[in-house]
Amino acid sequence: MNTYHRLPVTFARGEGSWLFDINGKKYLDFSAGIAVNCLGHAYPPLVRAISEQAAKINHVCNYYQSDVSIAFAEKLVEACAAGGMRNVFLANSGAEANEGACKIARKYSLKKYGPGRHTIVTLRGSFHGRTITTLSATGQDKFHKDFGPFTEGFTFIPGGDLAALDKALDEKTVAGLFIEAIQGESGIVPQSAEFIEGAARLCAERDILLMFDEIQCGLGRTGTFLALEQYKAGGKPVKADVVTLAKGLAGGIPVGAVLAGEKTAGVFETGDHGSTFGGNPVAAAAGLVVLKTVNDPVFLKEIGRKGEKMMATIKSWNHPKVKEVRGRGLMTGVDIDCEAWPLLERGINKADSGSNGLLMLSAGPKTLRFLPPYTISDSEIEQGLDILRELLDS
Numbered sequence: 325m326n327t328y329h330r331l332p333v334t335f336a337r338g339e340g341s342w343l344f345d346i347n348g349k350k351y352l353d354f355s356a357g358i359a360v361n362c363l364g365h366a367y368p369p370l371v372r373a374i375s376e377q378a379a380k381i382n383h384v385c386n387y388y389q390s391d392v393s394i395a396f397a398e399k400l401v402e403a404c405a406a407g408g409m410r411n412v413f414l415a416n417s418g419a420e421a422n423e424g425a426c427k428i429a430r431k432y433s434l435k436k437y438g439p440g441r442h443t444i445v446t447l448r449g450s451f452h453g454r455t456i457t458t459l460s461a462t463g464q465d466k467f468h469k470d471f472g473p474f475t476e477g478f479t480f481i482p483g484g485d486l487a488a489l490d491k492a493l494d495e496k497t498v499a500g501l502f503i504e505a506i507q508g509e510s511g512i513v514p515q516s517a518e519f520i521e522g523a524a525r526l527c528a529e530r531d532i533l534l535m536f537d538e539i540q541c542g543l544g545r546t547g548t549f550l551a552l553e554q555y556k557a558g559g560k561p562v563k564a565d566v567v568t569l570a571k572g573l574a575g576g577i578p579v580g581a582v583l584a585g586e587k588t589a590g591v592f593e594t595g596d597h598g599s600t601f602g603g604n605p606v607a608a609a610a611g612l613v614v615l616k617t618v619n620d621p622v623f624l625k626e627i628g629r630k631g632e633k634m635m636a637t638i639k640s641w642n643h644p645k646v647k648e649v650r651g652r653g654l655m656t657g658v659d660i661d662c663e664a665w666p667l668l669e670r671g672i673n674k675a676d677s678g679s680n681g682l683l684m685l686s687a688g689p690k691t692l693r694f695l696p697p698y699t700i701s702d703s704e705i706e707q708g709l710d711i712l713r714e715l716l717d718s
């Protein structure tokens with residue numbers, strides 16, 4: 325179906341931070357499949373784990389358990405413990421994980437307070453997925469047409485606006501607040517420390533669930549396993565009630581996760597939720613490799629360092645076409661004074677002129693977005709930025 329605006333390239337294989345098209349041309353990957361190929365392409369331990377698991381057992385239905393899926397779920401909860409997580413439901417995608425989060429918020433509130441307290445507050449500019457309910461949760465008007473009626477019970481406030489948040493978090497009608505610590509799709513927009521601290525305080529006072537969509541900004545991308553770990557409330561690390569993850573969680577094999585904290589861990593009871601493929605053994609085997617590699621203090625610190633290097637280099641150019649550079653870790657947004665899409669196309673076309681191509685993303689009409697694999701080397705960052713500079717110069 326005609327759903328995607330595609331760039332003119334077809335890929336055949338990848339290796340590390342590089343992709344090769346069907347004609348053998350080479351492209352440096354600053355996109356990582358929109359934060360999915362977090363360990364680069366054809367990462368040998370990941371390839372091994374997927375192949376070995378596929379040769380053992382690739383699916384077990386939910387009547388039974390699978391050893392590797394249990395191990396993955398345990399490691400994932402352990403990795404998210406600093407964010408307050410206690411247990412997990414495994415799904416297949418981000419939208420599906422977010423559907424689970426909305427269901428947890430609604431049931432938590434219904435059981436404790438009765439009907440009518442089901443609204444979920446999200447932020448303007450947010451992106452939470454493409455199902456009817458996650459589109460309803462997405463705070464961008466362009467997604468609220470053509471497919472109605474949408475799921476009721478979502479309201480939006482501007483990020484950073486504590487007065488609007490205070491007003492929106494009505495304890496009689498609101499079940500949860502659902503936020504991205506750093507909005508990805510709408511331009512790499514980090515929430516301020518004051519806003520998250522205020523949100524955590526108001527949610528705790530009113531028993532409204534504090535839920536983080538970490539699908540794009542989580543999983544180490546910003547230099548901590550969860551982006552929310554970089555925020556404090558009342559001098560202590562922020563603890564969430566619900567966290568969702570997906571994208572890079574199995575390095576390119578589909579998986580999603582909704583994690584619950586102390587208040588919410590017991591909300592789902594037998595029969596409340598399910599998924600045929602969620603937590604599939606092959607995805608779980610891949611996910612174990614990702615967790616083992618990424619949830620390591622040295623590895624996480626390196627992500628932060630590489631991201632700083634990337635941003636500092638772009639800023640140091642003082643390029644007339646660059647208006648602002650934002651981000652955290654390997655999640656960078658660059659506002660430019662021209663349309664981003666033609667630049668993405670020219671990044672691809674570079675490969676026609678005997679040089680390497682550069683794969684970039686956009687996030688809004690005039691914002692470039694870089695989400696390279698965590699395994700990218702310093703020299704690859706330099707090579708990619710040299711190509712970017714040439715593109716901006718010409």
Ligand SMILES: Cc1ncc(COP(=O)(O)O)c(C=O)c1O
Pocket residue numbers: 417418419420422451452453454504508509537538539540541570571
């Ligand atoms: C923050 C955020 N939430 C949810 C989603 C939806 O994830 P999926 O496409 O896996 O359903 C995305 C995808 O871009 C995202 O960036």
